[in-house]
Amino acid sequence: MNLKALVRKNIWDLKPYSTARNEFKGEASIYLDANENPYNAPLNRYPDPLQWKLKEALEKIKKVAKQQIFLGNGSDEPIDLIIKVFCEPSIDNILAIDPTYGMYKVAADINNVEYRKVLLDENFQFSSNKLLQGCNEQTKIIFLCSPNNPTGNSLDREEILKTLQEFEGIVVIDEAYIDFSSQSSFLEIIEQHPNLIVLQTLSKAWASAAIRLGMAFASAEIIDLLNKVKYPYNINMLTQNQALVSISKYKEVEEWVKALTNQRLDLHKELSSLSLVERIYPSDANFLLVKVEDANSIYQFLVHKGIIVRNRNSVSLCLNCLRITVGSKEENHSLIEALREYPSKK
Numbered sequence: 001m002n003l004k005a006l007v008r009k010n011i012w013d014l015k016p017y018s019t020a021r022n023e024f025k026g027e028a029s030i031y032l033d034a035n036e037n038p039y040n041a042p043l044n045r046y047p048d049p050l051q052w053k054l055k056e057a058l059e060k061i062k063k064v065a066k067q068q069i070f071l072g073n074g075s076d077e078p079i080d081l082i083i084k085v086f087c088e089p090s091i092d093n094i095l096a097i098d099p100t101y102g103m104y105k106v107a108a109d110i111n112n113v114e115y116r117k118v119l120l121d122e123n124f125q126f127s128s129n130k131l132l133q134g135c136n137e138q139t140k141i142i143f144l145c146s147p148n149n150p151t152g153n154s155l156d157r158e159e160i161l162k163t164l165q166e167f168e169g170i171v172v173i174d175e176a177y178i179d180f181s182s183q184s185s186f187l188e189i190i191e192q193h194p195n196l197i198v199l200q201t202l203s204k205a206w207a208s209a210a211i212r213l214g215m216a217f218a219s220a221e222i223i224d225l226l227n228k229v230k231y232p233y234n235i236n237m238l239t240q241n242q243a244l245v246s247i248s249k250y251k252e253v254e255e256w257v258k259a260l261t262n263q264r265l266d267l268h269k270e271l272s273s274l275s276l277v278e279r280i281y282p283s284d285a286n287f288l289l290v291k292v293e294d295a296n297s298i299y300q301f302l303v304h305k306g307i308i309v310r311n312r313n314s315v316s317l318c319l320n321c322l323r324i325t326v327g328s329k330e331e332n333h334s335l336i337e338a339l340r341e342y343p344s345k346k
């Protein structure tokens with residue numbers, strides 16, 4: 001892969017902002033280089049722009065070198081920056097499966113980059129050949145989400161591998177839900193695929209959506225490009241510190257994941273006993289996509305009972321579908337109780 005040929009020229013040539021913390025690395029006793037206020041420690045100091053301590057902790061868990069990790073303000077930031085680095089506005093395009101996570105299109109629209117989509121089949125799977133037929137010379141990035149949102153299934157591994165081998169641009173695999181899946185992460189084969197970027201997040205299995213921490217894993221060359229274009233201090237100190245705490249609770253995360261995958265099974269069983277439920281799609285994530293007799297009406301019915309699910313009725317291939325997050329045992333039970341009271345026509 002010729003990385004330089006894929007990257008926008010202005011980005012390749014960019015001389016990034018150099019912070020005070022970039023210019024002096026090491027330990028000193030007095031810092032008078034960043035116009036910080038000496039009072040109100042520790043909040044008075046700028047945070048580490050490249051978050052090395054946090055990356056060193058992630059390196060151990062993820063088994064990827066710290067130079068191959070980018071940290072962002074949620075996954076939203078790397079999604080936006082990847083488009084910024086590779087796509088020339090109003091010339092280049094990106095391609096994604098349909099339906100999928102809505103942020104890829106929003107980020108493309110904000111960057112004035114054409115968004116192309118290829119419809120999944122009735123099993124929510126894709127064919128690499130069909131996907132590649134949707135590309136042209138200007139297609140720089142393919143976004144794949146696996147397990148996919150809102151469908152919940154993992155995409156066919158062979159088709160993903162074929163896409164990685166045959167597409168000459170960047171392939172982003174969004175693994176926001178990978179911890180709930182029985183499939184292995186594409187992180188394990190990142191060394192073999194210089195065009196691969198894997199996205200993960202602390203927002204789902206790690207139960208830390210509030211701190212906004214997204215991760216991108218790729219070759220050190222791609223990570224350097226993302227670092228060049230990010231805001232210098234994109235991850236604040238409170239988030240860096242709290243993320244270190246979250247990461248130290250690795251065992252607890254495993255327990256949560258185990259509990260949620262069991263509760264997913266229970267919720268599936270309970271839902272399938274209801275006459276208003278027509279189909280429950282297989283899920284490798286912490287939610288279920290459920291086809292019901294009338295999604296709009298059931299959605300409103302639940303709102304009146306103080307229960308909010310996601311109405312996906314107007315999404316491609318998701319007619320009359322609700323996306324239901326797997327909650328605590330009590331929450332799932334309340335949902336089922338509420339649905340039992342719905343005046344089903346069946």
Ligand SMILES: *Cc1c(COP(=O)(O)O)cnc(C)c1O
Pocket residue numbers: 073074075076077101145149174176200201202203204209213214
């Ligand atoms: C929830 C989700 C994310 C997480 O986004 P953050 O900005 O990290 O909170 C990323 N991708 C998909 C597909 C998601 O559903």
